[in-house]
Amino acid sequence: MQGRKEYTEKPITYFQLSSHIPTDNFYRRLKERLDLTFLYEHTKELYGSTGNPSIDPVVFFRFMLIGYLENITSDRKLIEHCSMRMDMLYFLGYNIDEPLPWHSTLSRTRQLYPEALFELLFDKVFRLCVAHNMVAGRRLAIDSAPVKANASMETLLEKQPQRPGLKLLPQVEDQNGPVDSIPKLSPRQAASVITAADHQLRRLKKHQQNLKSAPITLGASNEKAQLLSNKTHYSPTDPDARISIKPGKARKLNYNCSLAVDTAEGIISHVQANFADGRDSQSLPDIMRKLQQRLVHNELRLEEILADTGYSNGGNYALLEGWKITGWIPVFGKYKPQIDGFPYDPVADQFTCSAGKPLSFKNFDSQADGGLLKIYRAAYQDCQQCPLKPTCIPNSKCRQITRTAYDPFYRRALERQQSRRGKRMKRLRQQTVEPVLGSLVEYNGLRKINVRGKAGAHKVMLMAAVAFNLKKYMKFTTKSTVSQAIALKVEWSLAPGNTFLSFTMLYFN
Incomplete structure (x- = not known):
């Protein structure tokens, strides 16, 4: 006989939400492992002593976590999605018949909370990863990617x-x-x-x-x-958004997302929003200072930095060497270690021309971006009496060579780049940070910045990084728990002797 279920709506007299959520559910385990009560103290000064009660700060950040874990960037869709999931209601602390906050409440609360509060949450999750030995801190890979801003090119x-x-x-x-x-x-x-x-x-x-006066050619933009x-x-x-272009892409108004990823387990150690029209090399000192502070606070020591050519800069090489950090950063293609026909003497700090005359160091100069240059110039009499002057410098009084003041740092970076280990470090960087950027864009709500302003973009990137690290953390702790259970089972069933006990210890290693 065919059965047919007849549904009759009736009020729920008794329903315990926790009894319907499996113990291995992701959000149930996350609620047990992630303590957010520290947020109450840090948000206390943002509210007055009178008026209607606001949304619970812990509940707000749990909403944010769900949004970036589920790749939902719309507050309206986030509220709708949470109302249909019992595990999310349990994670938020709402009963099944309890109404959720209005979506605009999340928007206003996000505007109210400063960037420092989002950074505290990032540091909290980062410490959890450090405590479970997921972060080595010795070697990190740095990269950046443009993220579309919430503004159109048509409104410029x-x-x-x-x-x-x-x-x-x-x-x-x-x-x-x-x-x-x-x-x-x-x-x-x-x-x-x-x-x-x-x-x-x-x-x-x-x-x-x-x-406008130039002829239009085929394939012109x-x-x-x-x-x-x-x-x-x-x-x-959004006046903070900047025009930028990525090879093969159209011009857009973007922000730049800069990441530092630990090479041990792929944990994001630092993230920040930058203006899209700035160079990567200009942002490296600021990234390094903030990254060093976080690592020192967690008793970790940074030894190596992996980055692409965009971070190549003489000042950056000098900064890293001053901090005793090995920089595996390829040298920019325009740098030439030698000048044809002008050998360099590092002891005397001078060049020698093909006629055997010295070009001595004269003074320093600066570039538009703040880079320091060294000026080498031959003597006026030597050039005027030289038979090679018509072919060497026909329109100048004397020969002059301009070199970067960071030439020794460039040379050492070039040697590291051309070594076998340098090629391994390049592959390691590509395998570490580039998949993380792709995951943030595709699965953690970083395809577009749906807020306005650089501060808002920074909050979005922090929450996306927190969600990414939490996924790694929950997966890692689950593997650890399963491994311990298997090891204990082997020890219990096979152990009367020390031989099987030593096997169990080897399994943990």
Whole structure:
């Protein structure tokens, strides 16, 4: 006889949510292992003593964790998803018939909490990983990737010439509310406060005229995209977003996500948001300072750094050597260790030309990005009387060579790069940090920054990194528990002798 289930809605008289959640459920185990009560003390000063009670800070961060663990970036969809999952309700501390907070509550709370509070949560999870020997701290790989900002290229406005009395528009606050609820400046209001130097605007106008007069070739990019620059244009929606381009991709308004990943178990040791128009080499000193502080606080010592060519910089090489850290960073392709026809004497610190005349060190100079240069110049009389002058320097009075002041650091970095171990370190970096960046983008809500402002982007990246580390942590502790159970079973069933006991100890190692 065919059965048919008839559903009749009736009020629940007794229902214990915990009895319906399996003991091996991910969110049940996460609730038991992750203690977030420290957040109460750090959020106490953000609230007044009167008024309606706010959302529980622990509940808010549990909502955030679920969102990035489940790759849900919309607060509205997050509330809807949690209401249909009993294990998530149990993790949040809500009964099955208890209404969840309104989605805009999460947006306003995210704006209220400072970046430091999100960093505290990141440090908490990082310490858990350190306590379970998942972080060696000796060798880390660093890389960065652009993440799309919550702004469109179609809304870009041109900056206006600087005039007395005008001020730059301050950086936007973290925004994640509905689009209609976010106040927007009119184009006239925004253009009146965003300014640029007159010479930059004149250069832009001339560049636009040259592009418009040039013939259109097959495969040329969009004309409008070519005429946009961070120096002369800005986004009124999110002034912190910057125009950047990735090879093979279209220009977009992005933020830069910088990561430091431990090579032992792939745990993210540091993450931060940077402006997308900055170079990776410029962000390395700031990353290293913050990373060193976190490692020292956890009694770990950093010995090696792995990075790609984008972090190549003489100042960075000198900084790492000053901290006694080996930098496996390939040298930028334009660097040449030797100058053809001009051998270098490191003892006398001078070059020698093909005529045998010395080019001695004269003075220092600086580059636009702050790099230090050394100027070597031959004597005026030597060049004027030299028969090779017409072919060597036909339009100059004397021969001059400009070299980076960090040449010894570049040479040592090049030697490390060309060694067998340097090639292994390159493969290790690719195997360590690049899959982590891909996982954050595809599975942990970092495909797009759905908030506005650099501070908001930093919060998003921190939560994505926390979710990634928690997945690693829960998987690692589960393996450890299963291994101990198997080892105890072998010892119990086979042990009267010391032979099987020694086998059990070997299994743990």
